[in-house]
Amino acid sequence: MTSSKPGMTRIVAGESAVPKRKRAIEAALAIGLVLLIAVGAVVASTVSRNTEAQAAAPSPTPAAELKLGYFGNLTHAPALVGLNQGFFEKNLGSTKLSTETFNAGPAAIEALNAGAIDAAYIGPNPAINSFVKSQGESVSVIAGAAAGGAQLVVRPGISSAADLKGKTLASPQLGGTQDVALRAWLGTQGYKTNVDGSGDVAINPTENAQALKLFQDGKLDGAWLPEPWASRLVLQAGAKVLVDEKDLWDGSGSGKPGEFPTTILIVNKKFAAAHPDTVKALLKGHTESVAWLNEAPAAEKTAVINTALQESAGAALPADVIDRSLKNIVFTVDPLAGTYPKLLKDGVEAGTTKQADINGLFDLRALNEVAGESISAAGLGQD
Structure with missing residues (x-):
């Protein structure tokens, strides 16, 4: 349709196009x-x-209480000194410190997993075993404490591994670090041992003080023990050293020939996650204790350790026992993480643990922050 005016044309259909587009946009x-x-x-x-x-x-806060486990052994001297000299209490501040003593690692692990303690000085094999059984959920190794200080001591008539067939030996507890070391070494000598005590050589897990008495009474042929118990059997019961465990470590794992971890410091993972500041405070006290042990004069060191042993174990030690023991121990905050694949292998072969991935066992971040060092987790955790 066209317009009636000349020169102007429009399309009628286009009259509704603009409003439709407007409505669509709207x-x-x-x-x-x-x-x-x-x-x-x-x-x-x-x-x-x-x-x-x-x-x-809840935000991480300092714990109201820290429950710490340890043994009355010289290989646990960082715990003994830390308590006696007040290093732990000073750094923990308002956090109450309570303690419990154990004879060997498996019992301490049971207490830690049950919540009876939060952290513990312990041997490496029970810590590995707990980590494996819990699929990495139970504990973290947060520091080393002592290296060395474990020996197989035997009756004078035993002069070689060949003389051990049919004999009865002791270790502190089944699955403990010395128990695993003994079983692993006997395996290298061609002997078969079983966790029930049967085999070519009988191994009877026995509390340390009882092992000393049984040896003195002629009812035990030898024992693989930590210090001061190895020295006590030598100096007080006439035993002799058949194997010094340091001779079995060539340094291929730790890089330090003769050094192997005897005591480490572990913590319950849930406790550490809830109270990281408390764990850091514990580590500050621990590093001060290790430093004191490495710097104090011998006479002062002996006096403090003996006082601490009297308080925790109920008996002091003769000076010659302490002197011999301390010569066999290196106090260090390095847990020697590179040795743990061998420790795991020994536990598997001894029948006290299962083959597993132990990556994640170590958390050395707080230790390195506190100590100002770069201690390695050897690829088995965080450092």
Whole structure:
């Protein structure tokens, strides 16, 4: 249709095109606004939930109490000195410190897993065993404490491994570090041992003080023991050294010939996650104790250790026993992580643990921060 005026033409159908486009744009904007409001509501809800969750989750705080386990052995001298000299209490501040003594590692691990203690000085094999059984959920190794100080001592009539067939030997506890070391060494000598005490050589896990008495009474042929018990059998019961464990370590794992971990410091993982500041305070006390042991004059060291043993074990030691024992021990905060693949292998062959991946066993971050060092986890955890 054309206009009645000359020179002007319009299309009738086009009269409704502009309003339709306008309405379409307005509709799209309305839909977009609705979507934007909906997305905003979801985001706001998510942020609110996250904020509420963060508010509900407790922040890490110092623990009201730290329950520490250790043994009355000279290989646990960092614990003895830390308690006697007040290094732990000073660094823990308002956190109450309570302690419990054990004869061997497996019992300490049971207490730690049950929540009866939060941290412990212990041998490496029970720590490995706990980590393996819990699939990495139970404990973390947070520092070393002592290296060396374990020997197989026997009756004078036994002069070689060949003389051990049919004999009865002792270790502190089945699955403990010295128990595993004894079984592993006997295996290299061609002997078969079983965890029930049968085999070519009978191994009877026995409390240390009882092992001394049984040896004195002629009811035991020898024992693989930590210090001061090895020295006590030598100096007080006439035993002789058949194997010094340091001679079995060539340094291929730790890089330090003759050094192997005897005592380490571990912590319950849940406790560490909830109270990292308390763990750091414990490590400060621990590093001060190790430093004191490496720097104190011999006479002062003997006096302090003996006082601590009197308090924890109920009996002091003769000076010659302490002197011989300390000559066999190196106090160090390095847990010698590179030795742990061999320790695991020995435990597997001894039948006291299972083959497993132990990556994650170590958490040395707090130790390195406190000590100002770069101690390696050897690829088995964080450092």
